[in-house]
Amino acid sequence: MVSADPMIAMAVSAEQLRLLNSGDLAAAFELSASAGWNQTVEDWSMLMELAPEGCFGIEADGRLVSTTTLVCYGQRLAWIGMVLTNAEYRGRGFARRLLAEALDRADSMGVKTVKLDATDQGHPLYEKLGFGSEQAIERWSRTGPPGLTRSAHKFRRYAHDLDREAVGVDRSELLEMLSKRSDIYESANGFLFSRDGRTARYLGPCVASDGPAAQALISELIDASPQDRWFWDLFPANRDAVAIASKLGFVRQRCLTRMTRGRPLLGRNDMVYAIAGFELG
Missing domain, CATH: 3.40.630.90 (Aminopeptidase)
Structure with a gap:
């Protein structure tokens, strides 16, 4: 159903969920650096090379504002990481959308186990998506x-x-x-x-x-x-x-x-x- 409200239609059309590519390296690095994370541009490049079909992002207002990665180790295990959203765009469900996309891909590939390392902030969302706590990591x-x-x-x-x-x-x-x-x-x-x-x-x-x-x-x-x-x-x-x-x-x-x-x-x-x-x- 197409919205009759032109402002809503513009907001929806301004958002695009897509695969990341090498052209996104600088923007992806900016997201992780802004969050205080230790990953480098080389880390992002390796992820995109390792999992070209598993690095997802949402583009809004012409820029990359949210990311999630899925690295598969065969069909036995997949790993989710780099769940990031620009502070200005939080609260709009971007992380949930990207995680759902990553999990759909893992399920379609027949992956038996998906794991991640969760911060306290992300823990409630991951529980809602079917994850359970395994052990602490420091x-x-x-x-x-x-x-x-x-x-x-x-x-x-x-x-x-x-x-x-x-x-x-x-x-x-x-x-x-x-x-x-x-x-x-x-x-x-x-x-x-x-x-x-x-x-x-x-x-x-x-x-x-x-x-x-x-x-x-x-x-x-x-x-x-x-x-x-x-x-x-x-x-x-x-x-x-x-x-x-x-x-x-x-x-x-x-x-x-x-x-x-x-x-x-x-x-x-x-x-x-x-x-x-x-x-x-």
């Missing part, structure tokens, strides 16, 4: 001035098997993309990535067979960049990860809730010492 930080120049390391293939055991799905494509822009530390029992962020270096993902293996990798990274500012997202249920973070001078900054929709998938969280990012899992 951001820890370590202060420092801008740091050192680094060189990248090559990611060895055997570590993919370790990641698959820990997470429960194949994230090879994600890890290969991250490896192109990350420092990588590896041992026979674990691996650790780190990459640049907008306001801090990001520590993660880190997967290891046990606490000593993880501590050796993380300590080597921090020792190589002692003056850097760091963000590290971890499960507080992994007490070894919490102990390592505290020992290395990290402090708890904020707590989110990992939520899930569909068939449960827990993986081996005792092996996950740092996640890949709130937008990646």
